[in-house]
Amino acid sequence: MKRKRIGILGGGQLARMSAYQAYKLGFEIAILEKEHQSPAGQLTKFDCAGWMNNKKIIQKFIKDCNVITLENEFIDYRDLQYIEKSGKRVFPGSKTISLIQDKFIQKKTLQKNQIPVPNFIEVKDSSTYEMISEKLGKKFVLKSRKMGYDGYGNALVNNKKSYEEGIKKLSLRHSDLMAEQFIDFQKELAVMVVRTRNEIKSYPVVETIQKNHICHTVIAPARIENKLLNVVDEISVKTVEAVNGIGIFGIELFITKDNKILVNEMAPRPHNSGHYTIEACITSQFENHIRAVLDLPLGSTDMIKPCAVMINLLGKKTGEGIIENYNTALEDEKVHLHIYGKAKSRLGRKMGHITMVGDNLNTILSKAKKIERKIII
16 A cells, blocks of 8 residues: 655645654655745655646646645635546645635625624725725725735725825735724634544634734733633634635634624634644644544644743844754753744744743743744844
């Protein structure tokens, strides 16, 4: 019997950490990325350079893999349909991705399934600041319907001038836009949900803290009331069911000043807010992602310690993507260090992360913050 090979479309850090878990379970990984030696491509001899527009490369990649998954939601769902028509399974499937990758369609899908979301409307050529503000309020958020992540596809609007500037900026990224109600939240939350044809499990609700629109710190579990934790968990599970998702999904949510829960966005893949699960949970998000793709029994999502903290290592310089001070990064014997293998660093780029687990949140949060400040990459 041949060893199963999982193909991953995309070769960044999410694919890299998924590959580690696939190898742990005895499976092979093939990576398709636009160039060789991506962070995930470094780990496998099945490192394929090319992309979805090259049918010859795609056909070979499909042939060499037993099942295919993806690292991000930016691959056109019609390309996934092409793979599915070849007879190869893709998880999440093209139908699920078609409901997620366009944020306007995503919001309409969730709203249709009675899942609470901020108010939103489509932005058309005829739309004006006055028309949108009449429905959403004077302050709202413009969003690219596709290709937006880490805040790159968002623009905050509070007057006619900022609206026109936002339209101009975001249209360079993607022509289709939407506008969404500005939420004055008290916390941002996230939940990882994993689903197969037979099972669905969720990880603890976590609190996420952003830095320049990029997830910087994750605190597990979130510091909110238990009854709200249960509500967030229920909404997150329903969100994945609404798109018939198979695999791992990251659900981002707001908790408003009056304790209402609203779904912000969902991602059909491993998610930054779930990196803490590698050390903090019995089964990491990445291992359960691999299990789900292969329709294997899911592992426990329970935490092994009462609390955990994950902090992203964002680029502090422009140059080689190598830590300059490993001794400092590892001086606390209880810190877990992850470096993603990116060739180049630049200011604000996600280069790695650190995780600490323990019994006292304040203690590990304080230690993790001190370590992160010292690390130079």
